[in-house]
Amino acid sequence: xxxxxxxxxxxxxxxxxxxxxxxxxxVDQTEFFSLLGPSGSGKTTMLRIIxxxxxxxxxxxxxxxxxxxxxxxxxxxxIGMVFQDFLLFPHKTVAENILFxxxxxxxxQKEKDENLKWITHLTQLEGLENRYPYQLxxxxxxxxxxxxxxxxxxxxxxxxxxLANLDLELRKKMEIEIRRxxxxxxxxxxxxxxxxxxxxxxxxxxxxxxYGKMEQVGEKFSLYHDPxxxxxxxxxxxxxxxxxxxxxxxDGIATMTFHGKTIQARAHNGLKAGDQAICxxxxxxxxxxxxxxxxAPCGVVxxxxxxxxxxxxxxxxEEGNEIIASSGTLSQIKAKDRxxxxxxxxxxxxxxxxxKDPS
Amino acid sequence: MNQKIxxxxxxxxxxxxxxxxxxxxxxxxxxxxWRTESYTMIADWNLDNYIRLLTDKTYLxxxxxxxxxxxxxxxxxxxxxxxxxxxxxxxxxKYKIILLLLTSAPFLTGEVLxxxxxxxxxxxxxxxxMTLNNFGIxxxxxxxxxxxxxxxxxxxxxxxxxxxxxxxxxxxxxxxxLEVAKVNGAKSWSAFWEITWPLNKIGTxxxxxxxxxxxxxxxxxxxxxxxPNGALYGNILTNQFGSTGTWALGSxxxxxxxxxxxxxxxxxxxxxxDLRRSGISIKGGARL
Ligand SMILES: Nc1ncnc2c1ncn2[C@@H]1O[C@H](COP(=O)(O)OP(=O)(O)O)[C@@H](O)[C@H]1O
Ligand SMILES: [Mg+2]
Numbered sequence: 001x002x003x004x005x006x007x008x009x010x011x012x013x014x015x016x017x018x019x020x021x022x023x024x025x026x027v028d029q030t031e032f033f034s035l036l037g038p039s040g041s042g043k044t045t046m047l048r049i050i051x052x053x054x055x056x057x058x059x060x061x062x063x064x065x066x067x068x069x070x071x072x073x074x075x076x077x078x079i080g081m082v083f084q085d086f087l088l089f090p091h092k093t094v095a096e097n098i099l100f101x102x103x104x105x106x107x108x109q110k111e112k113d114e115n116l117k118w119i120t121h122l123t124q125l126e127g128l129e130n131r132y133p134y135q136l137x138x139x140x141x142x143x144x145x146x147x148x149x150x151x152x153x154x155x156x157x158x159x160x161x162x163l164a165n166l167d168l169e170l171r172k173k174m175e176i177e178i179r180r181x182x183x184x185x186x187x188x189x190x191x192x193x194x195x196x197x198x199x200x201x202x203x204x205x206x207x208x209x210x211y212g213k214m215e216q217v218g219e220k221f222s223l224y225h226d227p228x229x230x231x232x233x234x235x236x237x238x239x240x241x242x243x244x245x246x247x248x249x250x251d252g253i254a255t256m257t258f259h260g261k262t263i264q265a266r267a268h269n270g271l272k273a274g275d276q277a278i279c280x281x282x283x284x285x286x287x288x289x290x291x292x293x294x295x296a297p298c299g300v301v302x303x304x305x306x307x308x309x310x311x312x313x314x315x316x317x318e319e320g321n322e323i324i325a326s327s328g329t330l331s332q333i334k335a336k337d338r339x340x341x342x343x344x345x346x347x348x349x350x351x352x353x354x355x356k357d358p359s
Numbered sequence: 360m361n362q363k364i365x366x367x368x369x370x371x372x373x374x375x376x377x378x379x380x381x382x383x384x385x386x387x388x389x390x391x392x393w394r395t396e397s398y399t400m401i402a403d404w405n406l407d408n409y410i411r412l413l414t415d416k417t418y419l420x421x422x423x424x425x426x427x428x429x430x431x432x433x434x435x436x437x438x439x440x441x442x443x444x445x446x447x448x449x450x451x452x453k454y455k456i457i458l459l460l461l462t463s464a465p466f467l468t469g470e471v472l473x474x475x476x477x478x479x480x481x482x483x484x485x486x487x488x489m490t491l492n493n494f495g496i497x498x499x500x501x502x503x504x505x506x507x508x509x510x511x512x513x514x515x516x517x518x519x520x521x522x523x524x525x526x527x528x529x530x531x532x533x534x535x536x537l538e539v540a541k542v543n544g545a546k547s548w549s550a551f552w553e554i555t556w557p558l559n560k561i562g563t564x565x566x567x568x569x570x571x572x573x574x575x576x577x578x579x580x581x582x583x584x585x586x587p588n589g590a591l592y593g594n595i596l597t598n599q600f601g602s603t604g605t606w607a608l609g610s611x612x613x614x615x616x617x618x619x620x621x622x623x624x625x626x627x628x629x630x631x632x633d634l635r636r637s638g639i640s641i642k643g644g645a646r647l
Contacts, residue, residue: 051542074541081542087535090638091557100553104544134640148543 008061019045021212034199037209080149088133095129101152233280259318265348286325293340390610408611425592429574440521448529504586521566528562
């Protein structure tokens with residue numbers, strides 16, 4: 001399928017703040033693409049540049065359906081957008097809000113009627129057409145915002161944390177609905193969120209943003225299991241970290257010493273013998289054994305937290321390293337038990353530890 | 360709220376309004392049905408004052424002139440004030456309040472001085488016409504002691520009020536909605552007409568009323584700037600209480616002015632229409 005959106009060397013400064021740092025993305029016709037990153041990492045800026053609300057730096061290129069629209073105004077881009085705080089027009093009814101993009105395009109009454117019928121059906125807003133926004137629940141407002149973004153059948157829909165203001169239950173429901181809309185319409189959605197659960201649930205691909213940089217882009221499974229950068233390794237999932245000294249690196253696997261015990265992980269960023277390393281392991285990948293293994297890191301269970309689908313064990317490893325290990329609910333290990341831990345070297349990732357600030 | 364507390368808190372204000380607004384109003388209403396003779400009020404009830412106001416064309420002419428003046432001044436103020444208020448509210452940043460206060464700087468000098476200052480600019484010996492004279496150009500008649508001159512003075516006088524009303528409205532306006540409009544295909548002008556204007560039309564209407572009603576009653580500006588043919592309804596009204604001493608007729612003129620003003624309010628009210636169309640969320644969607 002064709003590429004709908006292409007960003008080439010897109011950068012944006014606000015004075016000294018670099019909100020977008022040389023971003024390159026390609027988004028496919030049928031892709032659900034998430035921009036995931038902490039607050040302030042430049043996700044909104046990215047969407048605003050794509051929408052044409054923000055002019056990127058010199059040398060940036062925004063290409064939609066093969067056409068360079070870097071300097072085109074928003075109304076020439078054929079893009080739909082859904083905003084975090086809904087931003088419905090308070091003085092317009094649901095139908096008028098939804099039909100606003102078609103009205104701006106000067107669509108015929110027939111086209112408006114048809115599209116309204118189609119989109120209110122899709123978003124389950126039938127019967128609410130004549131209400132005003134203040135007469136709607138949060139979920140309904142979000143649906144209207146979605147309907148307004150989709151009604152003109154744009155070639156691309158941008159969503160900026162659209163579920164952030166909804167409660168958890170509604171959010172779960174909407175996650176699935178939004179994904180359903182995307183599949184039904186067959187257009188790419190670019191979805192901004194700081195909530196990785198959301199990104200993992202809905203997306204095909206995820207780009208991880210940090211300080212305006214795109215740390216890693218890829219299919220979500222590989223991103224989760226094969227992080228390229230320290231930030232991605234620490235950011236995705238619930239990752240434990242351990243600092244250790246590298247003894248040797250062979251075939252991409254680093255063997256490290258941690259309080260006299262030997263641990264292993266995939267080596268990244270040119271990690272070599274003698275380096276101080278930081279090693280990330282996802283909580284659910286840590287195995288616990290009740291027998292103390294003299295070769296493995298050992299410790300004590302500080303607390304056992306029942307989470308419903310799993311149990312989080314808070315461990316103190318080798319005195320002073322707090323680690324969380326997730327385990328199935330049938331685990332018999334109790335608080336105060338002494339345990340040893342281990343993991344498969346292929347699921348842990350070690351990076352060179354930047355030299356500590358003397359301060 | 361507790362009724363007792365309500366009355367205690369709003370009582371003094373309400374009393375003040377009743378005494379100083381309602382009492383004079385009723386007095387004027389009563390006087391307007393009386394008669395003045397040799398500078399004394401005579402209480403024989405009649406409609407002569409009103410009959411005279413409605414049949415003698417002079418009074419209607421002055422009323423019309425004031426209505427036209429108020430309309431023109433309101434419209435011109437509107438056109439001037441919107442961009443100023445918009446600029447301050449949108450881009451004023453931390454200087455908003457200072458910029459707003461600057462628009463009312465002329466008020467620091469008092470009304471008479473302000474009008475006199477305008478005379479220095481507009482009058483036959485004023486800045487504009489003297490400059491033209493120096494270049495051997497005929498002075499602009501329209502600027503010298505005329506209705507145009509009054510209109511300029513009145514606009515200058517009332518623009519700050521209009522700016523204030525629109526600015527306060529824009530303070531509550533979510534400018535992000537304009538970006539939503541743009542992303543959804545609106546160009547700048549459609550974004551204004553579709554979003555900015557309807558969501559600020561109540562504030563604007565208040566501004567228009569704040570300018571229209573006082574202009575309708577105004578007399579000082581036209582007295583200083585209007586020249587021999589520039590008298591407005593307000594000037595004629597003032598005369599009745601001054602030199603001519605026909606207080607009863609003056610009272611009737613006041614009553615007419617009052618009702619015309621109320622009528623203007625009603626018209627503006629009607630134009631605003633359904634409050635929900637101004638983004639105000641009331642259950643049921645009443646009118647203003
Ligand atoms: N209009 C602006 N002026 C100055 N700085 C801005 C502006 N918009 C965003 N920034 C800065 O750019 C960075 C990225 O912001 P943003 O794109 O909103 O991040 P996110 O959406 O990921 O939270 C932040 O440091 C933010 O403070
Ligand atoms: Mg954001």
